Amino acid sequence: MNTKILSIFPITAKVGDDGCLSIGDVDITSLVAQYGTPLYVYDENTLRYMCQEYQNLFAKELPDVAVAFAGKAFMCKALATLLEEEGLSLDIISQGELAMAVAGGFNPKRMYLHGNNKTIDELTDALLAGVGYIVADGFDDLQNINDVAAALNKKASVLLRLTPNVDPHTHRFIITGQADSKFGFALHMAEQACCQALAMPYIDLHGFHCHIGSQIMETEPFVQTVQNVMPICAKAVHEWGVNLRRFNLGGGYAIAYNEQDKLPNYKEYVTAVCDEIKKQCQLLHINIPAITIEPGRSLVGRAGVALYTVGNIKERQNGSLYIAVDGGMGDNIRPAMYEAKYLAAVANNMLAVPSREVSIAGRFCESSDILIHNIKMPLLKRGDIIAVPASGAYSVPMASNYNGMARPAIVFVKDGHAKLVRRRETIEDLLKCEI
Numbered sequence: 001m002n003t004k005i006l007s008i009f010p011i012t013a014k015v016g017d018d019g020c021l022s023i024g025d026v027d028i029t030s031l032v033a034q035y036g037t038p039l040y041v042y043d044e045n046t047l048r049y050m051c052q053e054y055q056n057l058f059a060k061e062l063p064d065v066a067v068a069f070a071g072k073a074f075m076c077k078a079l080a081t082l083l084e085e086e087g088l089s090l091d092i093i094s095q096g097e098l099a100m101a102v103a104g105g106f107n108p109k110r111m112y113l114h115g116n117n118k119t120i121d122e123l124t125d126a127l128l129a130g131v132g133y134i135v136a137d138g139f140d141d142l143q144n145i146n147d148v149a150a151a152l153n154k155k156a157s158v159l160l161r162l163t164p165n166v167d168p169h170t171h172r173f174i175i176t177g178q179a180d181s182k183f184g185f186a187l188h189m190a191e192q193a194c195c196q197a198l199a200m201p202y203i204d205l206h207g208f209h210c211h212i213g214s215q216i217m218e219t220e221p222f223v224q225t226v227q228n229v230m231p232i233c234a235k236a237v238h239e240w241g242v243n244l245r246r247f248n249l250g251g252g253y254a255i256a257y258n259e260q261d262k263l264p265n266y267k268e269y270v271t272a273v274c275d276e277i278k279k280q281c282q283l284l285h286i287n288i289p290a291i292t293i294e295p296g297r298s299l300v301g302r303a304g305v306a307l308y309t310v311g312n313i314k315e316r317q318n319g320s321l322y323i324a325v326d327g328g329m330g331d332n333i334r335p336a337m338y339e340a341k342y343l344a345a346v347a348n349n350m351l352a353v354p355s356r357e358v359s360i361a362g363r364f365c366e367s368s369d370i371l372i373h374n375i376k377m378p379l380l381k382r383g384d385i386i387a388v389p390a391s392g393a394y395s396v397p398m399a400s401n402y403n404g405m406a407r408p409a410i411v412f413v414k415d416g417h418a419k420l421v422r423r424r425e426t427i428e429d430l431l432k433c434e435i
């Protein structure tokens with residue numbers, strides 16, 4: 001068996017003597033028998049481990065760091081409950097994410113509302129719920145935040161999102177910190193944005209935010225971001241009259257999807273970023289503000305595994321072999337959208353030796369619906385269970401009802417127990433909104 005592949009599965013993943021994969025001491029075949037496929041399984045221990053790892057690493061470096069999970073990577077009530085128990089903060093982007101998090105018992109005070117085009121309803125809901133910070137993304141947004149806060153007679157705590165003009169060396173669809181991005185204020189607009197915010201009676205300007213992109217493998221772009229934004233922070237303090245209390249560095253740190261991916265070293269990333277913050281603050285004569293980071297993928301990616309059942313198998317004249325599974329781009333758009341590369345294992349037969357290159361195809365009506373191109377797998381047969389590791393981030397939340405297909409169920413596992421946290425959608429759910 002290829003034991004290396006286990007390094008990208010959740011930390012509790014094991015292979016039994018019978019060759020079956022278990023996660024959280026729950027046998028995958030029994031999970032599939034009970035809940036069917038496609039199924040997304042999340043390992044609670046991995047989720048909690050990553051929450052604690054991030055918090056502990058930062059706590060060693062700086063006195064006041066909030067780790068705000070980016071809810072867009074994955075959100076459901078059960079996760080919100082777990083994050084609240086772990087004392088995290090939360091980045092939200094919509095009323096939907098706010099509602100899910102609140103339903104799971106997450107305290108809105110530790111939330112940050114994002115969005116480049118927040119609606120008046122969103123801002124109203126957020127301020128009424130008591131969301132801790134609103135991240136202003138542009139001049140119109142700033143005005144809207146002030147107007148909504150005025151109407152509610154509340155003061156909004158605001159961070160200004162800056163685009164620090166850093167190349168994060170990642171897929172072009174997921175870079176956000178470039179100068180011409182649709183997000184945030186360009187650095188040269190920072191002064192005007194600060195002055196406007198300071199003049200607005202219902203805005204309390206706490207500081208700045210930036211987020212340069214996602215699935216970033218190197219620490220250097222984060223360090224560069226600190227170098228580009230800290231001088232703005234210093235100007236804000238010394239020249240523009242801002243009482244700088246918080247700097248939010250966004251998320252973006254990568255996970256390994258393949259054994260070839262260099263396994264991320266979170267410690268290196270945390271140390272590099274914190275060292276640069278300390279260095280810059282000293283150089284620029286400002287107090288170190290409270291820091292927020294917003295990891296999404298790196299908190300939940302490894303914890304999640306997608307499970308599919310093998311259906312039709314088709315050999316083409318050129319020798320290529322398609323293994324069709326019962327999910328695909330409806331539950332994981334990432335291969336089609338970003339050419340994301342995944343690995344797979346046969347959960348009911350982990351000890352089998354890979355013997356032939358195949359493509360694992362989804363069941364959606366698109367040629368681009370290939371979950372994995374050219375992967376060497378053991379001999380596969382109908383009914384085998386395919387496990388795709390590193391599926392915890394941006395699969396479930398980007399899932400769709402394309403082709404009228406229902407979205408998958410989600411199960412949390414821990415210490416031999418499985419808990420259904422979101423049931424599989426039904427045809428009735430699909431018809432619910434029809435008039």
Ligand code: LLP
Pocket residue numbers: 070072073091114174211213214215250251252253294295296297298334338393394
């Ligand atoms: N903060 C902000 C403001 C963000 O926009 C994002 C992600 C994050 C934090 C978290 O970034 P992370 O740590 O997860 O990289 N759908 C794409 C990823 C889009 C990321 C959007 N923003 C994918 O599947 O690769």
